[in-house]
Amino acid sequence: MSEDFYIKFILPHKGMIIKLCRAYTDNEFDFEDYFQEVCLQIWRSKDNFREQSKWSTWIYRITLNVCMTMLKKQKKHGAINGFVHNDLITESEAFTDEELQMLYMAIRKLPEVDKGIIVLYLEDKSYKEIAEVSGLNITTIGARINRIKTKLKAIIYGK
Structure with missing residues (x-):
């Protein structure tokens, strides 16, 4: 993947990619793997984008x-993927702030x-x-969001 592609097409959406990857991982090692795999899959499938959305x-x-696929593979194999350091992501970007962690x-x-x-x-x-x-x-999205909010409150506040 070229640096130009990353800067032009991935970097503007990096925050969202990070947030989604964080939602599916619970440690920095898995997070790095998920993030790298997402970037790779975006690059690999760039020619399939047909501007329908x-x-x-x-x-x-x-x-x-990618996150759902990797999570399923991880559960199936019961293994944690190895860590590959990526200078484009830092721990401070992905795993900070206590309330956010909660x-x-x-x-x-x-x-x-x-x-x-969510x-x-x-x-x-x-x-x-x-x-x-x-x-x-x-319609399903609206109903699901309301149920998700209720679940999150119960998980966070123990209700």
Whole structure:
């Protein structure tokens, strides 16, 4: 992957990619692997982008699919992938702030699809955008977000 591609097409969406990867990982090693795999898959499939949706929606969809696939593989093999250091990501970008950590710990306890939905919601994405990324309809997104909020409150506050 060229540095130009990364700067032009991935870097503007790096924050969202980081947040989605964090929702599916609980340690820096896995996070690094997920992030690198997402970037690789975006680069590999760039020629498949047909402009039927926004570039950002397409990236979020790839990120969500990669995270869910890697999580399934990890669960199947029961292994933790090795750490490969990437200078483009620092620990301070991905794993800081105690309250944020608490939120991500709660998000990690959600079902796989719900993790992606709530991260997109927290990024102020519209129900329509979330529906495009998740493949669900807008009405379902609204109902799911309300249930997810209730679950998160219960997890965080023990209710």
